Amino acid sequence: MGYPQTLVNIIADIAELVEDSTHIALRRGLLRSSQSEGYLAAPLVYSSSCEELEASLKRWSMPPMPHGLSPVATMLLRSAWETFRMAAFLYLWRCFGFRANVLEPIRADRVALANTYVTAIISNCQAILQLGSIPRISIGNALLWPLVVVGCECGTGSTEND
Numbered sequence: 154m155g156y157p158q159t160l161v162n163i164i165a166d167i168a169e170l171v172e173d174s175t176h177i178a179l180r181r182g183l184l185r186s187s188q189s190e191g192y193l194a195a196p197l198v199y200s201s202s203c204e205e206l207e208a209s210l211k212r213w214s215m216p217p218m219p220h221g222l223s224p225v226a227t228m229l230l231r232s233a234w235e236t237f238r239m240a241a242f243l244y245l246w247r248c249f250g251f252r253a254n255v256l257e258p259i260r261a262d263r264v265a266l267a268n269t270y271v272t273a274i275i276s277n278c279q280a281i282l283q284l285g286s287i288p289r290i291s292i293g294n295a296l297l298w299p300l301v302v303v304g305c306e307c308g309t310g311s312t313e314n315d
Contacts, residue, residue: 156234157234159216160213160238163206166206166209170203203245218230233277233281235277236296242266242267242270243305244302246267270303271303271306274300278296281296282296
């Protein structure tokens with residue numbers, strides 16, 4: 154099974170943009186490393202590349218399901234793919250990926266949707282792991298990346314109480 158190449162390609166493009174943005178920001182002094190505070194970022198202008206990748210994520214549609222899957226396996230696979238897509242949005246909106254200062258809020262026009270995605274990712278992962286205990290369904294072990302992404306969004310002032 155695995156993940157659709159079309160989605161993996163978008164996530165790879167986001168990761169490349171995040172790394173490029175980080176290196177450029179470090180060179181320009183917009184981002185600095187501090188052992189006690191992690192990475193601190195000056196506000197970053199949302200570039201046209203970010204907008205293009207966000208549009209790609211919005212337009213992405215699931216490919217046909219592999220033949221012969223049980224209804225439960227089909228539901229789990231759809232949920233896992235959508236979970237990765239939502240995590241990719243959060244990762245993109247952070248601009249600096251895992252080097253971002255998570256105490257800085259996400260852009261104001263994305264906060265409500267980001268909070269919705271955080272809640273959905275946590276719910277999806279929980280359901281996938283619970284249903285994944287059914288014999289011959291092992292998709293739950295591939296959810297580490299979305300869990301790390303959403304974990305960065307949980308903390309003071311977040312949707313941690315939802």
